Amino acid sequence: MEPILFVIFGAIAVGGAIMVVTRRHPMASALYLILTLFAVAALFVLRQAHFLAAIQVIVYAGAVVVLFIFVIMLINVPVHKLPVERVTGLRFLGVLAAGLLILESAVLTRRFAMPRASAVDAGSVQAVGKALFTDYLLAFEITSVLLLAAVIGAIALAKKKI
């Protein structure tokens, strides 16, 4: 059952990602991006990483893409006024890069066997919480300071008088 589901959700994720970069309308791209993010969350669930799956949907599909759509709405460019691609050969380079990536991952998956889903418990709420607050505490705290700096920077840029 698991390999079948993996193929299905993997195909949805890849197909959605291709649609994101090929759609002409930015709103369509954003909606396909949500589809891809959901499919990736499903892949996390298949690896027993339920916490990562939930956070993936909450943060990316629930907040980041909403901001994209917010911007698309605010700018609201009609389809016929969307800019045309200027640089030629970008598509060719894109396909080339995708091919290289596939080759690379094929080599990597041959060298390292994937751990069995039941053997690892790295993606549950308890496991992630424990790892974050023990082994990776310093990185966690530094990240929070970095985010705080970003928040303060955004306020300083947006507000003329503080």
Place this chain on the structure above:
Amino acid sequence: MSPLFDLAVAVARIAVFISFCLGLVVILTWVERKGAAYIQDRRGPNRARILGLTLGGIFHPLADAIKFLFKEDFIPDGAHRLFYQMAPMFALAPAIMTMAVIPFGPPVTIAGHQIPLQIADLNVGILYLFAISGMTVYGVVLAGWASNSKYPLLGGLRSSAQMLSYEVSMGLSVVGILMVFQSVQLSEIARGQGELLFGILPKWGVFVQPLGFILFLTALYAEANRTPFDLPEGESELVAGYHTEYGSFKFSMFMMAEYIHMVVGSAVLVTLFFGGWQFPYLADAGFAFPGGVSFAVPAWAVLSLRIGSFVVKTVFFCWVYVWVRWTIPRFRYDQVMRLGWKVMLPLALINIFVTGLVLLLIDKGI
């Protein structure tokens, strides 16, 4: 036998809980108008009748459904057709999906199998709820944008900012509950509330996390776009906000999504803060009051008291939605934003800090 049994049980649970929620939605559309009428000292809906019976206008939801089905299904000129059609689906589908993780009763044992009275007992419970309910904003935003009209666009913009802002406070307001009951699984949280606090009070979320309860309740109303936070559809400024250009059954899908949010929101509130299916002082064997008085109650009565207690509490909080809607006027948009970021967010953070401190002190035995 066993897979078939499992399938039958799963289908039964889904059927029971979804029909409970949708039935409540139908009744709520009537309660909303009748409640509005009584709060404003008028009669309310009383015309729809079957065989000469009006029964206080209870047939109005039926008349509404038939009316919505037979209205013209139009698409305004210049609308983005595909997105315009998708928006109501984006609104309704997540609303229905959120029903899946709410425990409406304790686990029961039938023919040697323990069956949780919950459609899916996910171990990420409350996070699933946040993830799925975060999707509802797309319905509102897409509707506002795809209608190609000024008022819906403004409604959509308002709602996306409002829902994102309050999602933060909502998430932080339940962290205290998760810390007290040491789980994100809703069935565990409901079970944990069966204990007693200081030997007298039931250990319900509202007693251990009073501030968390107030913050969660406020954020819930803001997320459901209900008064006093119904800025996205403020009638006096935006006609009907994001669903101005919708008619027929597409409009009723938006309405259904809103009412399902009320029902599921009440159920979540009850599960987190009012003991879920717990009945005060009722243990598995029978009543056990703090004074040492106790008497046994048969198992079937315990089960029905517990499920009944969940239903009564949920229905009560659905009524509170109606009550608040017709009592409190709408905020101004800048007030909503200031409340969300400058009041609720700091309070939620303080709540987490104090909860952590108290738990640490209790743990150290002080």
